[in-house]
Amino acid sequence: MTAQAAPSSRALAFTAVTKRYPKGTLAVDNVTWSIATGARACLLGPNGAGKTTCIRLLEGALEPTSGTVELLGSRVADEGYLDARRRTGIVPQGPGMYTDITVSEYLALAARLYARGNVDRVVEVFDLGDHRQKVLSRLSGGYQRRVVLAAALLSEPEVLLLDEPTVGLDPIAAHDVHEFLREAMHDRTTLLCTHNLAEAEALCDDVVILRDGKVLVHSSLADLRQRSKPRLMLAARQGAERLLQAMQDLVPDARAMPEDGTVAVTVDDPEVEAPGLLRRLLAQGLDVYRCQPVRPTLEDLFIQLVNEET
Amino acid sequence: MDQQLRPLLAKELLQVRRSKGATLSATLLPILLMVVIPLGQAVATRGAPAGVNVPAGVTLPPGLAAVTTNPSRFFVEVLLPLYLALGGLIVPAISATYTVVAEREKRSLELILALPVRLRDILVAKLLAMLILALVVVLPLFAVDAATLLALGLVSWPYLALLFAVLAASLVCSTGIALVLALLARDFRTANNLNGAMIGPLIIVMLGILFGVPGAARIAALAAFLLFAGSAAFIVGLRWLTFERYLA
Numbered sequence: 001m002t003a004q005a006a007p008s009s010r011a012l013a014f015t016a017v018t019k020r021y022p023k024g025t026l027a028v029d030n031v032t033w034s035i036a037t038g039a040r041a042c043l044l045g046p047n048g049a050g051k052t053t054c055i056r057l058l059e060g061a062l063e064p065t066s067g068t069v070e071l072l073g074s075r076v077a078d079e080g081y082l083d084a085r086r087r088t089g090i091v092p093q094g095p096g097m098y099t100d101i102t103v104s105e106y107l108a109l110a111a112r113l114y115a116r117g118n119v120d121r122v123v124e125v126f127d128l129g130d131h132r133q134k135v136l137s138r139l140s141g142g143y144q145r146r147v148v149l150a151a152a153l154l155s156e157p158e159v160l161l162l163d164e165p166t167v168g169l170d171p172i173a174a175h176d177v178h179e180f181l182r183e184a185m186h187d188r189t190t191l192l193c194t195h196n197l198a199e200a201e202a203l204c205d206d207v208v209i210l211r212d213g214k215v216l217v218h219s220s221l222a223d224l225r226q227r228s229k230p231r232l233m234l235a236a237r238q239g240a241e242r243l244l245q246a247m248q249d250l251v252p253d254a255r256a257m258p259e260d261g262t263v264a265v266t267v268d269d270p271e272v273e274a275p276g277l278l279r280r281l282l283a284q285g286l287d288v289y290r291c292q293p294v295r296p297t298l299e300d301l302f303i304q305l306v307n308e309e310t
Numbered sequence: 311m312d313q314q315l316r317p318l319l320a321k322e323l324l325q326v327r328r329s330k331g332a333t334l335s336a337t338l339l340p341i342l343l344m345v346v347i348p349l350g351q352a353v354a355t356r357g358a359p360a361g362v363n364v365p366a367g368v369t370l371p372p373g374l375a376a377v378t379t380n381p382s383r384f385f386v387e388v389l390l391p392l393y394l395a396l397g398g399l400i401v402p403a404i405s406a407t408y409t410v411v412a413e414r415e416k417r418s419l420e421l422i423l424a425l426p427v428r429l430r431d432i433l434v435a436k437l438l439a440m441l442i443l444a445l446v447v448v449l450p451l452f453a454v455d456a457a458t459l460l461a462l463g464l465v466s467w468p469y470l471a472l473l474f475a476v477l478a479a480s481l482v483c484s485t486g487i488a489l490v491l492a493l494l495a496r497d498f499r500t501a502n503n504l505n506g507a508m509i510g511p512l513i514i515v516m517l518g519i520l521f522g523v524p525g526a527a528r529i530a531a532l533a534a535f536l537l538f539a540g541s542a543a544f545i546v547g548l549r550w551l552t553f554e555r556y557l558a
Contacts, residue, residue: 059423061423082426082428085426090424091424095417095418096416096419096421097421098421100328101324105321109318112316113426136421148424
């Protein structure tokens with residue numbers, strides 16, 4: 001399933017790209033995909049799927065073995081690529097921090113390299129005022145991530161590449177970063193590479209799923225949801241085992257969810273099917289105290305898709 | 311200078327200035343090698359008895375045979391060029407460990423890669439910073455040497471120019487080696503081991519040239535060898551150094 005953008009409106013594009021590392025590892029295998037200008041896409045996949053390799057190909061840190069990688073219309077090897085990079089903000093995955101460069105100095109360096117940007121403005125936006133003179137390595141994880149985000153957004157870039165922006169952060173710091181990202185991603189082409197499916201679901205509209213270096217799915221989140229039926233989550237006082245036993249005669253695909261003691265069943269239309277199912281379960285003497293329709297989450301869809309391909 | 315290169319160079323120089331370990335090591339060793347030891351010897355050789363006792367039946371190499379009868383000549387033509395070459399080799403080698411390898415070891419390179427830069431600019435900035443530090447350290451030391459040796463009447467101006475060529479060639483050589491170091495070393499320990507593995511053989515060849523080639527030609531040969539070794543290191547570095555090798 002693919003959703004290729006028209007060439008004229010592609011903010012970033014991979015065309016028949018293969019990346020094989022010097023020791024022979026095939027990280028990306030002849031993939032073609034693109035993100036349209038203005039789209040907010042997440043790049044998902046299990047470990048070793050090729051996500052970070054894709055980000056590194058886009059940032060010019062790696063060269064493709066074959067095929068072409070384009071950023072804002074410029075190929076990575078072209079002269080105009082540096083200009084495209086100046087219009088792109090990148091948040092790397094858990095970078096090491098300088099022990100001898102302060103927040104102010106790093107942001108000033110970023111402003112000079114981007115050839116634009118107002119350091120005072122991003123310091124204010126990311127509430128870094130009290131930390132300007134601190135060296136980067138002395139900041140907490142959350143503030144370190146704020147500095148990296150501030151540098152990425154300093155030049156008001158057209159494109160944002162985010163590689164696991166909240167990995168390693170505590171829940172409060174991760175929540176702060178999400179708030180900043182929500183604001184930053186508004187009206188801005190974004191590619192978010194993450195393992196955090198809830199984060200991807202909250203922040204993105206499109207999904208690219210990689211597996212073993214190939215594109216498994218490239219679709220909008222809405223289209224992906226259309227493919228998957230809603231579920232009913234049921235719980236009874238008699239317990240999941242008894243409920244499952246009663247339901248297996250009524251709905252063959254019912255399955256117990258050990259994590260919360262419920263039984264899940266896939267339905268076409270919860271509003272139509274739930275009342276009848278409930279009536280039959282109550283008639284069998286089961287004290288059903290929960291019957292909740294649930295839309296499949298991105299995590300459900302991701303696991304389903306990856307398992308389908310296995 | 312390139313719009314990207316200037317801020318990167320400023321960053322490298324800032325980091326070098328703040329790295330007390332790098333600055334201290336890169337200053338103290340050259341002071342010893344280029345000023346304290348040679349000038350002490352220069353003073354000591356004045357009025358020293360001529361000639362050395364060579365055991366019967368031992369034939370000295372041509373470069374050494376010509377100077378053993380005169381301690382001052384031995385110092386000026388053999389030891390002094392060796393000290394200068396070592397001084398020139400050591401400063402960039404030490405600073406390379408701090409500027410090139412430290413960034414790789416700490417993974418802070420990712421922070422720079424996130425900004426609009428090219429690998430070429432990152433490395434050129436680092437090599438330029440090393441060269442600037444080396445020049446700031448060795449040029450004043452060479453000036454002290456030159457003034458003292460001229461005052462003692464041990465060298466002529468043309469000979470000083472040859473010695474300066476040796477110093478400049480050793481800086482080029484060491485910078486080339488630093489580039490190869492960037493390709494191979496992932497941490498401080500490996501960098502120090504590689505520095506030793508690369509500079510050790512150079513010293514042996516340098517001694518071979520100084521002992522084997524007679525007259526002023528030995529200084530020219532030494533400078534040529536250092537330039538050749540440096541160029542070879544640059545060619546290897548530029549041919550093989552890619553982002554993925556530097557990032558690996």
